[in-house]
Amino acid sequence: MLLPKRIRTCISHLFTTTMTVATRSIKLVILGESNVGKTALVENFMDMRRDTFFTTTVGVDFHNKKLVINNETVNVQAWDTAGQERFSALPSIIYKKADGFVLVYDITNLDSYYRLTAWIRNIDSFYENHKGMPIMLIGNKNDLVQVRAVFSDVAQSFADKNNMIFVETSAIFDRDTVHDAFLRIVTQIIQRRNETSDSASNTLSKGEKPKTKKYYC
Numbered sequence: 319m320l321l322p323k324r325i326r327t328c329i330s331h332l333f334t335t336t337m338t339v340a341t342r343s344i345k346l347v348i349l350g351e352s353n354v355g356k357t358a359l360v361e362n363f364m365d366m367r368r369d370t371f372f373t374t375t376v377g378v379d380f381h382n383k384k385l386v387i388n389n390e391t392v393n394v395q396a397w398d399t400a401g402q403e404r405f406s407a408l409p410s411i412i413y414k415k416a417d418g419f420v421l422v423y424d425i426t427n428l429d430s431y432y433r434l435t436a437w438i439r440n441i442d443s444f445y446e447n448h449k450g451m452p453i454m455l456i457g458n459k460n461d462l463v464q465v466r467a468v469f470s471d472v473a474q475s476f477a478d479k480n481n482m483i484f485v486e487t488s489a490i491f492d493r494d495t496v497h498d499a500f501l502r503i504v505t506q507i508i509q510r511r512n513e514t515s516d517s518a519s520n521t522l523s524k525g526e527k528p529k530t531k532k533y534y535c
């Protein structure tokens with residue numbers, strides 16, 4: 319049975335609309351001293367099999383992963399930076415237009431923890447007081463608890479003071495915690511984006527009339 323033309327047009331319109339919904343893209347920057355396990359974390363999250371040893375990152379590596387969050391496809395672009403370059407040497411393009419940051423230290427290396435303040439200062443130079451910027455602090459290598467140098471409660475209160483999510487994990491041995499952690503920061507980024515766009519669309523400048531959109535089939 320042939321449907322009336324109006325209904326056929328309507329169905330085709332709805333189909334086209336659904337097909338053109340854009341995938342959101344998220345830029346997540348991974349920062350921290352050399353050797354703390356940034357690449358190992360990203361590769362775990364990306365489900366990349368790496369049976370050989372890790373080589374130090376030079377400059378920055380990019381990896382993409384699609385996630386479905388609340389029925390929406392999100393493309394997460396992870397910028398895996400080189401710790402060796404040190405904070406002053408990383409080009410500003412790495413920080414610009416970031417949606418969130420993952421700060422990594424090694425729980426067996428006190429110096430990598432102390433240097434976090436310098437990394438935060440660097441984020442602050444692009445995003446004033448990192449206000450509202452989603453940041454996650456990862457204490458990595460917690461499979462090596464017998465040689466722990468940074469206590470969890472100390473790192474937790476540092477994270478609380480700086481409004482950061484805090485997670486301890488092992489990039490090599492704990493796939494679930496690594497995946498949950500990345501999902502948490504991505505979800506926070508999406509929530510923040512939704513809130514920002516909601517408040518922007520709810521704010522009318524003086525004399526501005528509310529815009530209404532009508533959709534017809």
Ligand SMILES: Nc1nc2c(ncn2[C@@H]2O[C@H](COP(=O)(O)OP(=O)(O)OP(=O)(O)O)[C@@H](O)[C@H]2O)c(=O)[nH]1
Nearest residue numbers: 352353354355356357358372374375401459488489
């Ligand atoms: N035991 C243990 N070793 C780890 C863990 N994560 C990383 N490593 C090891 O730590 C070393 C450095 O890991 P990378 O991921 O290359 O460190 P990175 O932070 O990317 O270092 P740069 O690229 O130089 O900045 C490698 O030998 C890894 O195998 C972990 O969770 N536990």
Ligand SMILES: [Mg+2]
Nearest residue numbers: 356357374375
């Ligand atoms: Mg690396």
